[in-house]
């Protein structure tokens with residue numbers, strides 16, 4: 450936290466501009482990151498930078514700079530009158546600069562996301578004093594928790610629907626998203642008309658915006674329908690309803706408010722009500738079913754993506770690049786932590802935490818580490834002739850610590866010493882403490898050879 454607030458923020462500042470500097474100058478920033486991360490993890494001097502970055506979930510600085518520059522590029526493209534827009538527009542000067550090997554300017558270093566169109570800022574078509582926003586109620590979410598027993602949730606929802614909205618026209622909306630493929634869809638279902646409509650949205654639309662899109666679909670349909678009773682739309686996303694209630698500056702919210710204003714002039718008054726999802730309310734289940742089946746369709750609504758959606762695409766692109774680098778690395782930590790961006794969770798005190806970080810990274814001050822520093826002549830274990838003293842040897846093999854190891858096996862319910870290495874992957878405090886106790890019992894780290 451201290452690193453992110455005090456050091457990373459300074460490294461990030463202006464990086465979109467200074468990223469064109471020479472490699473040797475940028476290298477000095479890497480050493481700042483290295484020193485900071487080493488202090489955070491309590492790691493020893495031989496520890497490698499890439500292991501530290503993965504262990505603590507901090508992206509390499511060169512990738513981070515490129516990621517921030519790409520995000521900034523998208524931001525510029527969103528504002529047509531941005532002061533630096535001319536620096537990123539295609540031109541013959543730009544083509545010439547692209548041929549340059551190093552020190553490329555900002556417009557050549559960054560690129561727009563392919564197949565993604567960004568949403569420009571929009572202004573609502575109604576003046577504020579004519580707006581008639583829909584009435585939003587999330588009262589049920591204040592009484593029940595959505596993780597409670599589904600049959601209880603169903604009971605409470607049906608009770609609310611029948612007592613509060615006995616004669617109104619009911620519409621159920623739902624949005625669906627498969628994050629691994631980035632596809633999403635929106636749907637609504639009207640039980641009284643046995644009518645449903647489901648459409649697939651542009652790829653990478655967030656599930657939050659898919660929920661809003663479903664409400665837009667329902668309101669569009671209502672424009673051409675004659676209804677003489679009140680209309681209530683049931684939605685299962687509290688965040689979407691709160692965004693409408695607070696009239697947030699999001700395109701779909703603006704569209705919902707504009708449409709509901711139009712409808713209110715036609716005498717159709719819209720209420721939005723929250724009900725929990727997946728608890729067996731028939732209309733909600735149907736809307737969910739139609740939304741899921743629309744995921745197979747071709748894209749029907751080419752909605753433009755919001756900045757936060759584009760931002761998450763850019764972030765996952767750079768996390769993937771980081772992952773590729775890590776896959777090609779031969780660090781011992783890779784066997785314990787194969788995926789990047791998943792920092793090791795450890796809630797012990799700093800002393801215990803640094804022992805665990807050192808064990809995981811594989812640099813803890815054993816003879817092998819001393820050998821690398823030219824302090825030890827062979828790097829072999831003091832007790833076992835010809836055996837290199839690695840973390841694996843220390844934890845699982847060395848016969849000198851057989852009693853301490855037996856105690857550790859009892860404490861952690863393991864049967865075989867080889868399984869001890871798997872303990873380093875776990876984030877359970879009991880297991881973490883047991884390992885630290887083992888290290889302290891052996892008194893190995895405080896012996897001078």
Ligand SMILES: [Zn+2]
Nearest residue numbers: 830832833847
């Ligand atoms: Zn040994």
